[in-house]
Amino acid sequence: MSMLLETEALTVHxxxxxxxxDISISVNKGEILGLIGPNGAGKSTLFNLxxxxxxxxxxxxxxxxxxxxxxxxxxxCKLGIARTFQVVKSFETMSVLENVxxxxxxxxxxxxxxxxxxxxxxxxTGLSRRAEADARELTPPEKRRLEVARALATQxxxxxxxxxxxxxxxxxxxxxxxxVRKIRDLGVTVVMVEHVMEVVMPLVDRAIVLDLGRxxxxxxxxxxxRDPKVIQAYLGDRFHA
Amino acid sequence: xATAFEIRRRNQLIIAAVVVAIMIALPLGIKDVYVQxxxxxTVMYAALSQSxxxxxxxxxxxxxxxxxxxxxxxxxSTLLFVKFGVIPWFGMAAGGIIAAAIALIVGWPCFRLGGxxxxxxxxxxxxxxxxxxxxxxxxxxxxGLQIPVSGDSWLTFxxxxxxxxxxxxxxxxxxxxxxxxxxxxxxxxxxxxxxxxENTIAAQSxxxxxxxxxxxxxxxxxxFTAVGGSFYAQFVSYIDPDSVMVFQFSLLMALxxxxxxxxxxxGPALGAAVLIPLTxxxxxYMGGGGKGIDLIFYGAVIMIIALARPEGLLSLVSRxxxxxx
Ligand SMILES: Nc1ncnc2c1ncn2[C@@H]1O[C@H](COP(=O)(O)OP(=O)(O)OP(=O)(O)O)[C@@H](O)[C@H]1O
Ligand SMILES: [Mg+2]
Numbered sequence: 001m002s003m004l005l006e007t008e009a010l011t012v013h014x015x016x017x018x019x020x021x022d023i024s025i026s027v028n029k030g031e032i033l034g035l036i037g038p039n040g041a042g043k044s045t046l047f048n049l050x051x052x053x054x055x056x057x058x059x060x061x062x063x064x065x066x067x068x069x070x071x072x073x074x075x076x077c078k079l080g081i082a083r084t085f086q087v088v089k090s091f092e093t094m095s096v097l098e099n100v101x102x103x104x105x106x107x108x109x110x111x112x113x114x115x116x117x118x119x120x121x122x123x124x125t126g127l128s129r130r131a132e133a134d135a136r137e138l139t140p141p142e143k144r145r146l147e148v149a150r151a152l153a154t155q156x157x158x159x160x161x162x163x164x165x166x167x168x169x170x171x172x173x174x175x176x177x178x179x180v181r182k183i184r185d186l187g188v189t190v191v192m193v194e195h196v197m198e199v200v201m202p203l204v205d206r207a208i209v210l211d212l213g214r215x216x217x218x219x220x221x222x223x224x225x226r227d228p229k230v231i232q233a234y235l236g237d238r239f240h241a
Numbered sequence: 242x243a244t245a246f247e248i249r250r251r252n253q254l255i256i257a258a259v260v261v262a263i264m265i266a267l268p269l270g271i272k273d274v275y276v277q278x279x280x281x282x283t284v285m286y287a288a289l290s291q292s293x294x295x296x297x298x299x300x301x302x303x304x305x306x307x308x309x310x311x312x313x314x315x316x317x318s319t320l321l322f323v324k325f326g327v328i329p330w331f332g333m334a335a336g337g338i339i340a341a342a343i344a345l346i347v348g349w350p351c352f353r354l355g356g357x358x359x360x361x362x363x364x365x366x367x368x369x370x371x372x373x374x375x376x377x378x379x380x381x382x383x384x385g386l387q388i389p390v391s392g393d394s395w396l397t398f399x400x401x402x403x404x405x406x407x408x409x410x411x412x413x414x415x416x417x418x419x420x421x422x423x424x425x426x427x428x429x430x431x432x433x434x435x436x437x438x439e440n441t442i443a444a445q446s447x448x449x450x451x452x453x454x455x456x457x458x459x460x461x462x463x464x465f466t467a468v469g470g471s472f473y474a475q476f477v478s479y480i481d482p483d484s485v486m487v488f489q490f491s492l493l494m495a496l497x498x499x500x501x502x503x504x505x506x507x508g509p510a511l512g513a514a515v516l517i518p519l520t521x522x523x524x525x526y527m528g529g530g531g532k533g534i535d536l537i538f539y540g541a542v543i544m545i546i547a548l549a550r551p552e553g554l555l556s557l558v559s560r561x562x563x564x565x566x
Contacts, residue, residue, distance in 0.1 A: 051446055077448035085446075091439035093504075102436045105429050106448030114432075115246070132245075154448055 003065075004029045004158055004189050005081075010049055010059035019045040021213040023059070027158065032180065032190045034204035034221065036197070038233055041210040043193040044086050047160045051083040052076045063158070077106055080157035084147035084164055086193070090135035097122065097131040099146055103153030118153055124186075125149040125179060141172050145179075152183065159183060161192040165199055177203050201225060209233065250427065253506065257419060260510075264412055268405055275525075277404040281411055281476065283517040288415035289469045290497035290509035291422060296462035297495065298504035299422075299431065301438025302352070302455055306363030307494045309370040310340040310463040312486030314470025316374065319386050319480055322397070329398045333471040340467030341460040352455045367491060374482040385481025388474065398475045407476050414472060415510065418465050422506060425461075434458050438504070466494065492539055493520075500546055502553030511554055516542065 005027040012020045020042045027033050035043050048054040050061060052073035061069050068076055082103075091099050100118035101111070108114040122128045125145050130138065135146060144164045151159055165176045173196070180203060184190050194200040201207070201221040209216040209224060211233040217224060224230055243251070268280050289311070297303045317339050318332025327335075351362045375383050390399040393406075400406045425431045433454045436444035441451055474480045498504075501512025520538060527534045550556060 053442060053446065073442075073445040074448045074450050077446060083446055085443065089440045089443035091436050091443065094435055094439060098432065098435070102432050102444065102449065103447045105432055109429060111427050111429065111432070150443075150447060 002029045003027070004063070005050065006062040007046075007050070008060040008062070010046070010056050010061065012045060012049060012054060012057045018213050020049065020056070023210075023213075023215055025208055025215060025218070027189060027191055028206075029157075029189055030184070030187070031205045032184050032192065032203060034200045034207035035191055035193045035210065036195070036200065036207060036224075037210035037216070040212075041233075042213040043210055044162055045213075046210070047083055047162055047191075047193065050076075051081055051160060053083075077154050077156075080155070081160070082151035082154045082156035082158070083160035084144070084151050084162050086162040088140075088143045088147050090138070090143055090146055092134065092136040094135060095131065096127055096133055096135055096138065096146055096149075099135050100149050100153045103150040106154045121149050121153045124182065125152065126175070141168050144168075144176075148179065148183075152188075156188060158189045158191070161190060163193055163195065165192075165194055165196065173199050197225060250423075253423065257416070257423070261412070261416055265409075268408055274404060277408065279518050279521045281404055281408045282521065283513050284408060284411040284415050285469060285472065285476075286493060286497055286517050287510040287513035288411060288418050289466060289494045290501075290513055291415065291418040292462050292465035292469065293494040294498040294504065294509050295422060295425070295434075295465075296455075296458045298498055298508070299425070299438065300434035300455055300458035301504075302458065303360045303495075304363040304462075305360055305488075305491045305495060306365075306367030307462075307466050308486050308488060308490035309363075309367040310344065310466040311470035311473070311490050311494070312370060312374065312482070313340045313343060314467025314472075315474035315480050315485040316380055316386075316470075317467065318471035319388055319474045320380060322388060323386055328396055329471060329475055333468050336467040336471045337464040340463040340470075344459040344463035345456055348456050348459045352452055352459075364488070364491070367486065367488065371482050371486045374486060381481070383481060383483075385479060385484070388478040388480075390478050399478065407472075410472060411476075414465075414468060419506070419510070421461070421465070426506065430454065430457055435504070489535070496539060496542060498553075500542060500553060502555030505553070505555050508553050508555050515554065 003026050007023055007025050010020050010023040023046060035046065037043055045054065049056050052071060056069070060067055063079060063081060068079065091102065097115065097118055100121055101114050104114040104117040108117060122131055125148055127142065127145055127149055130142060138146060148161065148164055161180070165173045168176060177199060180190060180192065192200065204221055206219070207221050207224045208218045209230050216229055216233055217227050264284070268277060271277055293304065293307050314336035317336030318329045321327035321332040321335060322329055347366055351359055354362055374380060380386065388399065390401060393400045393402055433449045436447070436449050437451050437454050445451055470485060473485065497512030497516050498509040499512065500516055501510065502508030520535065523534060523538055546553065
């Protein structure tokens with residue numbers, strides 16, 4: 001199995017907070033990797049570092065063997081890294097279609113071709129019916145779908161999904177799970193942050209658990225859910241929360 | 242087969258053609274110079290506000306310093322004409338290019354500033370421009386420059402007997418800037434500018450080069466604003482810093498778009514059609530003592546829009562666009 005993404009001792013501080021500390025992980029081509037951990041563990045921060053939204057205090061990021069640490073977010077997108085935001089960031093006054101066209105334009109300079117691509121992506125993500133609506137008119141679950149659609153339109157090799165299944169009804173979540181499988185089957189490598197273990201664990205090939213900014217354990221999903229360290233981290237979180 | 246999108250675009254062009262046809266016919270029966278004057282200013286501000294709208298409406302970088310580019314346009318063509326005998330048609334192009342270049346130089350540091358800081362920087366820069374021109378002897382400093390008007394001529398773009406040639410030029414400029422905006426709307430820049438305006442961080446993550454997008458918007462916007470400035474210089478045939486580079490112009494470029502619908506294709510024209518005649522009528526009603534009245538009037542307009550219709554007048558009529566199927 002070949003490696004798509006590799007982080008080397010990634011570390012970032014925010015003031016006194018060590019949000020990510022010495023994180024060295026790798027993502028294999030074609031897999032669905034689960035990234036889990038209690039609130040504040042540093043999952044979103046790690047996404048922001050990989051996508052280039054945050055700069056690491058120290059450490060390196062390699063994508064397809066190339067050091068991308070100094071590259072800005074737009075350049076990383078061009079190389080094939082796309083992400084969704086935990087707190088959705090739709091282009092509110094633009095239509096759903098236009099939101100997705102923005103993503104497609106990284107691959108197509110011609111707007112007509114980009115629009116056609118955007119329609120295809122809306123089809124895959126089940127948003128076609130809402131293509132002409134303004135993004136601000138969408139329901140919260142639809143907005144999460146739009147986040148995924150926009151990212152997918154950039155034709156990524158690596159897709160980072162930050163809690164796209166959170167806050168959905170079980171039926172909606174099930175549809176989301178199917179969508180993630182479909183995306184992987186299209187050849188996209190997926191890393192997903194999710195809280196609800198019952199939803200993610202059957203879906204992912206491998207999982208990494210973060211706690212207090214560090215990698216706690218890493219392994220097959222079945223082993224992770226029984227790991228005492230993981231149970232401890234989650235229970236500890238519950239006691240403090 | 243034409244898609245719904247293409248049909249919508251075609252309809253926009255048809256509406257524009259009809260509006261232009263009406264505007265061509267409009268002044269034909271009007272001999273009153275005062276009314277002609279209002280028509281010229283209305284169409285000119287439609288063009289200027291449309292230019293402002295490119296940077297501030299579409300790309301979301303609110304400028305309150307566009308008087309700088311307006312003044313540069315006015316001075317560039319006038320200086321070239323008065324000092325070197327270059328006809329204003331070339332002077333206009335030169336003014337546009339100089340203004341675009343200055344917008345890029347100014348944008349280099351300013352676009353690293355976020356939100357309100359950017360707006361404040363534009364105000365300050367326009368004031369610096371005003372002070373520089375007030376003290377620059379070559380351009381006549383505070384006493385300004387007079388454009389020699391010998392008679393009616395399209396070559397030197399000066400007319401004594403009628404204001405109609407000015408009107409038709411301003412109308413042509415407004416139509417051109419409208420068309421530029423129309424084509425930009427369905428271009429990569431059009432999508433990128435709106436994405437930058439709506440959410441810069443999300444835009445970046447989708448491959449949008451934010452800084453470059455802002456620079457492009459600023460250059461296009463400044464170019465047409467300066468052409469408008471050159472036009473205005475010809476129209477009034479006498480310029481000084483206080484008559485072409487003051488804050489009031491920056492405000493008058495922003496207000497029609499804000500009133501009509503910021504970041505929309507028709508907002509600036511609609512806003513200008515309402516605001517400029519109202520401003521002129523208020524001004525003449527108040528007589529010579531009404532200088533401060535303008536500002537009170539603008540302030541009232543801003544407050545009314547903010548309270549009653551933040552999306553502008555156009556939103557009263559255009560809610561059909563996103564009707565569900
Ligand atoms: N931009 C920032 N500025 C300051 N502190 C930050 C910033 N981003 C994250 N943090 C802090 O870093 C820590 C990790 O946050 P992060 O959002 O990565 O956690 P998370 O694992 O995604 O949590 P959650 O499950 O709640 O989304 C938290 O303490 C958070 O407050
Ligand atoms: Mg998070």
